[in-house]
Amino acid sequence: MTxxxxxxPPVPTEVPPGSVAWLRAxxxxxxxxxxxxxxxxxxxxxxxPVDVDTLQHNASERTSRIMAGLDVVDVMATIARPVPVGVLAEALGLPDVSADVALVAAAYHPHMTPDAAAEAALTRLLAACGGPTEAAAxxxxxxxxxxxxxxxxxxxxLFASLTGKPAEQPxxxxxRRIGGEDVTVPLAGTPFGAGxxxxPGSRHAVALATGVLAALRGFRLTERETTWVAAPNLRMPAVLRVTRG
Ligand code: HEM
Incomplete structure (x- = not known):
């Protein structure tokens, strides 16, 4: 067994229905x-039923529409979080709930303590999904x-294509819980996990990213130094400002 x-590691199950702890459970x-x-x-x-070619197309269109009105853009805040989630939400029959998803995502992992904003965002998401059921979760x-x-x-x-450096794994x-201990398992060599x-979203993720990146061709970085997010298990820029080439 790998x-x-x-x-x-199991999460608590005796938790208030509809809370972030309930979502985890x-x-x-x-x-x-x-x-x-x-x-x-x-x-x-x-x-x-979600068609990956449609995801790619819609991600590209949505990115172009946003970029058209802007001069300098932080791709991470303006595009990389809201566009894929907004396009996927639409494909799943939901309105653009990307702002609420970002709030819940920041509190989703079990070591985080959800704040009131994350709980309120999840309450709105559950209302959009018809209430706290396993299907909504x-x-x-x-x-x-x-x-x-x-x-x-x-x-x-984007960072790799603009700097010529190899793309890093995010x-x-x-x-995992192994032999009674909770351990960190590196994902090196398996960017989408294994087993x-x-x-289950790897093809969808690649399609969404491909669509967004196609619409960002012709832009360049405005700064030499890039800051990276602080989370130990994520490797991605915190801010990535670009402008038209
Ligand atoms: C459309 C975008 C995505 C969707 C809908 C999605 C969905 C999911 C879901 C539902 C799981 C849980 C599967 C389970 O527990 O059986 C999962 C696991 C995972 N996802 Fe994604 N994901 C997406 C994008 C990504 C991306 C971009 C990466 C990394 C490059 C990624 C890496 C992983 C990994 C490594 C796991 C396994 C975690 C583990 O084994 O502990 N996902 N994903």
Whole structure:
């Protein structure tokens, strides 16, 4: 058995319905055994009808529309987070909930303590998804999982194409419970994970990033130095300002 096939560290399940803790307790990402199998199937089924070529096209169009009105743009804040999530939300039959998804994404991982803004954002997302059910958690989980990781794919891809440096992997590690201990497992060599928990959105993420990056051709960086996000398991620019070449 490889380390990635081991169970994930369990999260508390006696939690207020509809809270961020409830979202963690209801998605595939932090579940094990039959709960993981059933919740992963809900996520995979929700993604199944989503056409990746349409995602790519819509991500490109949306990026071009935003860039058209702007001179200097921080790609991370203005494009890399909102565009993929907004396009994916539309494909899943939801309004543009990207701002609320970003708030929940910042509080999603179990070591974070959700603030009131994240809880309020999740309340709105659940209202848009018809209330706190496992199916709603699966749809919100897809958007939250897409948020930072796809932003990283875009930020790293753009940084690499503008500097000539190799593109770095955005998600560096994950967590597993092995021999009773919670351990960090590096993802080197498997950017989308592997085994029964491998990312079900990899084709969608690549399509979204490809669409965004196509619309950013012809722009250049405004600064020499790039700041990188502080999270230890993410490698992606915090800010990436560009302007027309
Ligand atoms: C459309 C965009 C995306 C969607 C909808 C998505 C969705 C998901 C979901 C639902 C899971 C949980 C699967 C499970 O527990 O069985 C997952 C896992 C994962 N995703 Fe994605 N994801 C997206 C983008 C990305 C990107 C861009 C990366 C990195 C480059 C990434 C890396 C991963 C990894 C490494 C895992 C496995 C984590 C683990 O094994 O602990 N994902 N993704």
């Amino acid at each position: 380390a990635l096939s081991a169970p994930v 209801s998605v595939a990402r932090f579940s094990n055994g039959p709960d993981h199998t059933r919740r992963r199937a809900l996520a995979v089924d929700a993604l199944a 699966a749809r919100i989980g897809l958007l939250v999982q897409a948020c930072d990781a796809t932003a990283g794919l875009i930020g790293n891809g 998600v560096l590690a994950t967590r 029964p928990r491998a990312c």
